[in-house]
Amino acid sequence: MTDTSARTETNLTEAFLPEGLRGQELEHLNWDEYKREITTRRPTGQEEKEAKWQITRGQTGYIEEVEGERLSTSIATVVPIGSGLEKQFIQTSEEVVETVDRAEPQVNHILRVHFISQILTDLRQIQKYISKPEAAIYADSLLLTMRTMDEISPFDPFIEIVMAFHDALAYKNNWNKYSPDQYEGAYQILKEFVQKQNISSDTVEKAIMRFEKLGFETTPFDLDMEFKVDSEKD
Amino acid sequence: MGTTSIQKHFLDTSVVRPLLLGTDSYKQYLKSQFKDEPCYISRFVQMEIKRSFLINIMSFYFMIRLNTMPTVSDALKYWSNKFKTSELKAIIQLAAVILRWRDIDFNSTADKPKALRELGRYIKRIECKLRRYFKDIGRDSTRCARAAIPLKADPSDIATGFKNFFEAFNDEETCKTKCRIDRFLLERYPSEIRKYVLYADEQPTNNDTKGFKKISEKLKGLLEKGTKLCSCRLCESIGDAVIALDSPRNMILEHIDKAFDYLCPIIKQPHKKHRPEISF
Numbered sequence: 186m187t188d189t190s191a192r193t194e195t196n197l198t199e200a201f202l203p204e205g206l207r208g209q210e211l212e213h214l215n216w217d218e219y220k221r222e223i224t225t226r227r228p229t230g231q232e233e234k235e236a237k238w239q240i241t242r243g244q245t246g247y248i249e250e251v252e253g254e255r256l257s258t259s260i261a262t263v264v265p266i267g268s269g270l271e272k273q274f275i276q277t278s279e280e281v282v283e284t285v286d287r288a289e290p291q292v293n294h295i296l297r298v299h300f301i302s303q304i305l306t307d308l309r310q311i312q313k314y315i316s317k318p319e320a321a322i323y324a325d326s327l328l329l330t331m332r333t334m335d336e337i338s339p340f341d342p343f344i345e346i347v348m349a350f351h352d353a354l355a356y357k358n359n360w361n362k363y364s365p366d367q368y369e370g371a372y373q374i375l376k377e378f379v380q381k382q383n384i385s386s387d388t389v390e391k392a393i394m395r396f397e398k399l400g401f402e403t404t405p406f407d408l409d410m411e412f413k414v415d416s417e418k419d
Numbered sequence: 420m421g422t423t424s425i426q427k428h429f430l431d432t433s434v435v436r437p438l439l440l441g442t443d444s445y446k447q448y449l450k451s452q453f454k455d456e457p458c459y460i461s462r463f464v465q466m467e468i469k470r471s472f473l474i475n476i477m478s479f480y481f482m483i484r485l486n487t488m489p490t491v492s493d494a495l496k497y498w499s500n501k502f503k504t505s506e507l508k509a510i511i512q513l514a515a516v517i518l519r520w521r522d523i524d525f526n527s528t529a530d531k532p533k534a535l536r537e538l539g540r541y542i543k544r545i546e547c548k549l550r551r552y553f554k555d556i557g558r559d560s561t562r563c564a565r566a567a568i569p570l571k572a573d574p575s576d577i578a579t580g581f582k583n584f585f586e587a588f589n590d591e592e593t594c595k596t597k598c599r600i601d602r603f604l605l606e607r608y609p610s611e612i613r614k615y616v617l618y619a620d621e622q623p624t625n626n627d628t629k630g631f632k633k634i635s636e637k638l639k640g641l642l643e644k645g646t647k648l649c650s651c652r653l654c655e656s657i658g659d660a661v662i663a664l665d666s667p668r669n670m671i672l673e674h675i676d677k678a679f680d681y682l683c684p685i686i687k688q689p690h691k692k693h694r695p696e697i698s699f
Binding site for chain 2: 339340341342344345348349355356357386389390393394397402403404405406407
């Protein structure tokens, strides 16, 4: 946990949106239209460093900055207004500190339910279009919602379940190789686990293994061939 | 009416590794070999994967985390210049695949925390699969204490969990007080080990026998010097012999390594050698 005593809160609408849009409900905006990188220069001793903030879809709220004498760079995370979420990544001159998610479990649960309802809808839809070009519409929506969820609640244990499923779908466009039955199985798993209030590491592991048993490869990344050659010499 | 017996498969490290880390086509090949029949591993095999893969990729996690490495790119360059073995080079190749695919900017200081998060999650997932994906053979003959060390890493503080695991895993002195590899080798299987040593002496040295002869040489030293030679380092060099001896005789030992072609017949252990991934 990092001391955040020197904190400034900047309203997202005031800071980064075009004037005509200020004060509007952010969640109704087309975020792709306003997706951009914002670069800020701040003094860090003798030199200046850049802090890049990217506003993407689903990020509604204010930017929280953390400043301090030892900071060489500060990186802001956009968090939902009133959610109680407070998390920052802070790179100090001595170490990188990942602060813990201090969100109440109840807040995490509300966020999970919000995003999972969209994911469940897309999982039902994609089953109708397997092997058809239209499947891409729902695959895109699924992957985007999961990534948004990850950006907003990166330390929620439930996100480990979601991102395991995400990796199984996204890597090398594997979303295209799964059957309607498998997607229905994924639907049932997520529906079951999102209802759990407390997600322990055992719960996470059980959910991941349920995806694996359905045939979803949650660690699809390949290891270098050179290593394989080496292992075979034993 | 005849009864059909289900074939059980006991997987060596050389098969478990590609099942976890191999290409999709090779994984499918291996899975097709076992059909839907149950696949088992032992705690010792788990330990070998932890030692040869998890510890290395965790080390790279901490390499990125260092504040002297402003970006992922700096960590990749440093690792690549310092560590030349194919095993260690493969670690950064894999890490680069994972991170690039998740849109991590290797040259951005801002992307470092995200890179750590992604890599941390991957490591935890592999460790989880190692424990839960395969069936346990239900006995722990070597009582390898390293194999029993749990990886507990909370999403909000993965680094501490990794460090605790790493330190316990490398605490060889403590592990040695708990392990029973000495009894396993010298009290339970001394005659089999003598057979290995004698047979190895009769074999010519070539590419096929090289691995087996290397293991037998170590076992010969063990027979001569006794329990004082038992250590985690010894297990690293005779791992295939330990796995062969510990294999349930009612299962087929599935392997890729050539050494098992010699280790298994001597002890009448059913075994099957699979095509290496390079042949795909």
